[in-house]
Structure formats: C-alpha cells, structure tokens
Amino acid sequence: xxxxxxxxxxxxxxxxxxxxxxxxKNSSNxxxxxxxxxxxxxxxxxxxxxxxxxxxxxxxxKINDKLYxxxxxxxxxxxxxxxxxxxxQGISRAFTxxxxxxxxVNYILEFKFVNFFKATCRxxxxxxxxxxxxLDPASGIKSLKKPPKADTGLTLGKWGLGHGVYVVLPVxxxxxxxxxxxxxxxxxxxxxxxxxxxYASYGIKGGEKLNYLSLHLGEYEDLKSxxxxxxxxxxxxxxxxxxxxxxxx
Amino acid sequence: MQxxxxxxxxxxxxxxxxxxxxxxxxxxxxxxxxxxxxFKTYDNPTNSTEYKLEFENKLxxxxxxxxxxxxxxxxxxxxxxxxxxxxxxxxxxxLFIELLAQNYFDKILxxxxxIKKFPKDNIKIIDQTIFSSRKAEVKTEIKYxxxxxxxxxxxxxxxKKWKIYDVYVEGVSLIKxxxxxxxxxxxxxxxxxxxxxxxxxxxxxxxxxxxxxxxFKLRSLYFMCNRGLWYAN
Numbered sequence: 001x002x003x004x005x006x007x008x009x010x011x012x013x014x015x016x017x018x019x020x021x022x023x024x025k026n027s028s029n030x031x032x033x034x035x036x037x038x039x040x041x042x043x044x045x046x047x048x049x050x051x052x053x054x055x056x057x058x059x060x061x062k063i064n065d066k067l068y069x070x071x072x073x074x075x076x077x078x079x080x081x082x083x084x085x086x087x088x089q090g091i092s093r094a095f096t097x098x099x100x101x102x103x104x105v106n107y108i109l110e111f112k113f114v115n116f117f118k119a120t121c122r123x124x125x126x127x128x129x130x131x132x133x134x135l136d137p138a139s140g141i142k143s144l145k146k147p148p149k150a151d152t153g154l155t156l157g158k159w160g161l162g163h164g165v166y167v168v169l170p171v172x173x174x175x176x177x178x179x180x181x182x183x184x185x186x187x188x189x190x191x192x193x194x195x196x197x198x199y200a201s202y203g204i205k206g207g208e209k210l211n212y213l214s215l216h217l218g219e220y221e222d223l224k225s226x227x228x229x230x231x232x233x234x235x236x237x238x239x240x241x242x243x244x245x246x247x248x249x
Numbered sequence: 250m251q252x253x254x255x256x257x258x259x260x261x262x263x264x265x266x267x268x269x270x271x272x273x274x275x276x277x278x279x280x281x282x283x284x285x286x287x288f289k290t291y292d293n294p295t296n297s298t299e300y301k302l303e304f305e306n307k308l309x310x311x312x313x314x315x316x317x318x319x320x321x322x323x324x325x326x327x328x329x330x331x332x333x334x335x336x337x338x339x340x341x342x343x344l345f346i347e348l349l350a351q352n353y354f355d356k357i358l359x360x361x362x363x364i365k366k367f368p369k370d371n372i373k374i375i376d377q378t379i380f381s382s383r384k385a386e387v388k389t390e391i392k393y394x395x396x397x398x399x400x401x402x403x404x405x406x407x408x409k410k411w412k413i414y415d416v417y418v419e420g421v422s423l424i425k426x427x428x429x430x431x432x433x434x435x436x437x438x439x440x441x442x443x444x445x446x447x448x449x450x451x452x453x454x455x456x457x458x459x460x461x462x463x464x465f466k467l468r469s470l471y472f473m474c475n476r477g478l479w480y481a482n
Contacts, residue, residue: 219252228450236421236426236430240420
C-alpha cells in the first residue's frame with residue numbers, strides 16, 4: 001500500500017510540474033501573440049490624420065449635431081412616413097445612375113478601364129431596362145456587380161495624395177482637405193449641377209441628401225451612443241472608411 | 250433596420266461552444282447556424298423585461314466564448330494598458346464588454362422578430378485569409394434589402410480555438426475606432442478617471458468597483474491565472 005501511495009505522489013508531482021512548464025510555455029506564447037496583434041494597431045500601421053483645426057472642428061461638429069437632431073432628422077422622418085421604402089430605394093438608385101460621369105471620369109483617371117466598362121454597361125442597362133435607373137437589373141448579371149466606389153477624392157488618393165488636414169464641413173460633415181477638393185471635382189462632374197435654373201439644381205441635390213438620410217436614419221445615433229467621444233469616433237471612422245475604399249479598388 | 254441586422258450578425262453570428270474547429274471560417278459557419286437556432290428559442294409574447302435581461306445575459310455569455318474580449322480590451326487601451334493595475338484591467342474589461350452589450354445587444358433584442366425572419370442565405374462567407382499560423386481573417390457579406398455590407402472578422406488562434414479579436418464593418422475596425430478615442434482621453438486624463446467616465450456612461454453595471462476576477466489569490470500562482478490558465482480556456 002505504501003508503495004502505491006508513493007507512486008501516486010510521484011505521478012502527482014510530475015503532473016503538476018508538467019502543467020507548470022506548460023503554463024510557462026503558454027505565457028511566453030501569449031506574449032508573442034499579444035505583440036503580434038499589438039503591431040497591427042501601432043501608430044505606423046494606423047494612418048493618422050492631422051487635426052490642427054480640432055477646436056474649430058469640434059464646434060462645427062456640435063452645430064451639425066444640433067442641426068441633425070432639430071432639423072434634418074425630423075424632416076427626414078416625415079419624408080419616411082410619406083414615401084414608402086421601395087420608392088426611396090429606387091430614388092437612391094436613380095441618383096447613383098445619374099451621377100455616372102463622376103464614376104466614369106474617375107475610373108479612367110485611375111486607369112481602371114474594366115470598372116469603367118462595367119459602369120458604362122450598368123448605365124445603359126439600368127437606364128434602358130430599369131426605368132431610368134429606378135431599378136437595378138444590371139446587378140442580376142454576375143459580372144456586372146457594382147464595381148468599387150470612385151470619386152475625385154479617391155482618385156487624388158490613388159495618385160498618392162494624403163488626407164492633409166481633417167475638416168468638419170458645415171452640414172456635409174466629416175471630410176479632409178483632399179476629399180474636400182475632391183468634392184469640388186465631383187460637383188463639376190455631377191450632371192445635376194448643370195440643371196437650369198440654379199435653384200432647381202440645388203433643390204434636386206437637397207432632395208437627394210434628404211432621400212439618402214431617410215435610408216440611414218439612426219446610424220449617427222448608434223455611433224454616438226456607443227462612443228466615448230463621438231467627435232473622435234466619427235473622425236476615425238471617416239478616415240478608416242476612406243482608406244479602406246482606397247486600398248480596396 | 251439594416252443596422253440592427255448587422256449588429257446581430259456582428260456579435261451573434263458567433264457564439265456557442267463549438268471548439269476544435271480546424272479553420273476559422275468553419276468556426277464562423279457553425280456559429281451562424283447556432284445563432285439562428287438560439288434566436289429561434291426566443292419566446293417573449295408578453296415582452297417582459299426580465300426575460301429580455303435573461304436572454305441578453307445568455308447572449309453575452311455565449312459571445313464571450315467566441316470573442317477574445319480580454320484581447321480586445323487590451324488592444325483598445327494600447328500601451329496605456331500597462332499603466333493600469335491588475336484590478337483596473339479586469340474592471341476595464343468588464344466595463345468594455347458592458348459598453349458593447351448595452352449599445353448592441355439591447356437594440357438587437359428589440360428586433361428579434363425581424364431577426365428570426367432573416368434568411369440565412371443572406372449572410373455569405375466570401376473569403377478566408379490565413380495571415381500566419383495563429384492569425385486569420387474571414388470576410389463575410391451581409392445582404393439586407395438591396396444593400397451589401399462587408400463585415401470582416403479577425404481571428405487569433407489561442408491554443409485550442411480560433412477567437413475573434415476585431416471586427417471590420419465597411420472597412421472600419423471596431424478596435425481601432427475605440428483605440429483612437431481612448432488614446433485621446435488617456436492623453437488628458439488618468440486611467441482611473443477614464444474608467445470612471447466609462448462607468449458613468451453605462452446605465453447600470455454589474456462590474457464591481459474592486460473587480461474580483463475569481464482567480465487564485467496566491468501570489469505565486471497569479472500569473473498562471475492571468476496568462477497560463479486563461480490560455481487553457
């Protein structure tokens with residue numbers, strides 16, 4: 001019986017040592033994993049944007065926030081109640097269809113000729129068979145699935161231009177120097193700009209924004225409630241999103 | 250509604266106790282199936298708050314099984330993580346999980362019926378990239394109405410299981426986003442103040458001030474608790 005007891009003791013000791021050894025091995029492993037993951041988030045890998053205008057931007061952010069809650073949101077909500085979802089989605093598609101020149105020119109400037117070709121085919125099919133773009137029959141064809149987004153800001157980015165300075169624009173919200181300049185390019189490439197008289201053109205653009213907002217109600221609220229600092233959260237999300245568009249296409 | 254669907258599948262794609270999966274995409278696939286099953290069990294005709302709370306807790310427990318929340322909370326703080334005491338680290342982790350839970354899970358539970366009706370085929374695993382023997386990414390796409398939203402999961406292999414440590418929605422990393430916010434806060438405030446602010450933001454929380462992690466209190470074994478044993482989870 002005594003021998004048995006000793007054997008059990010020895011087994012127990014060996015067992016506990018092997019556990020300890022495993023723990024030590026694992027803990028060094030754990031540190032390795034941590035530093036491997038950590039490197040993903042180091043400053044070199046997370047492109048920063050300079051924000052020297054932060055005090056001004058924060059004020060603008062607050063003004064936009066109030067504008068949203070006290071003006072744009074109630075208007076968009078009323079609009080949502082009047083116009084059914086399907087119809088609003090159709091309008092959104094039609095606007096995308098009309099803004100073809102923005103995509104087309106920028107695909108060419110980025111030397112994305114396949115995308116240019118796809119976008120052109122989509123325009124023809126959706127205009128002819130989709131009631132001027134209200135419907136999107138082109139997406140039914142597998143090879144004509146929506147190509148990645150293109151706008152002038154992204155083209156400038158493709159050409160190697162950085163964001164420059166982060167800015168919060170009145171009403172339009174987060175942007176950067178580069179994308180702000182891009183917006184000017186998009187403005188001139190947008191056919192709606194050339195609608196006469198000028199107030200009609202602005203009216204249509206306002207309608208487009210309203211329609212867009214009606215399809216995205218609640219998103220800003222979600223971001224705001226989940227954030228510790230909504231200003232930083234929006235800034236970071238904007239830059240990350242734009243950078244991912246840049247690296248995806 | 251789109252965002253509710255997305256919330257749901259950001260977090261609940263993903264739970265159950267499936268382990269030993271060889272590939273992260275397999276793990277994910279099993280979780281999708283599990284998720285749908287669990288949501289089917291939701292039965293709350295009287296809309297009682299108690300039932301909701303119970304279900305939410307169930308969801309959090311299950312999510313803990315697939316999300317490496319400890320790594321997430323560590324990455325969110327970056328180098329400031331080391332400035333926190335052990336107790337503060339645990340407290341922060343607990344509060345961070347609650348922050349996610351209160352902002353995502355609550356909303357999900359008010360739309361369970363829509364989630365039940367959501368067709369499984371609208372979630373597609375598109376691609377899987379293995380970065381190294383212990384890091385991988387699984388790309389998915391969630392279709393809602395006529396919009397596709399790319400949701401990518403970053404996985405880390407922890408001894409036995411693949412676990413998620415980051416989620417990218419439309420190219421925006423959850424961790425990077427929070428990290429930038431906490432970084433800014435920690436430049437101006439002490440860690441204790443940041444934790445207090447986080448606590449104040451939450452409606453009410455079960456995380457104790459002096460967080461007890463339930464591990465061995467023996468000093469010599471402490472590191473095993475925080476590393477070695479954690480690893481064996």
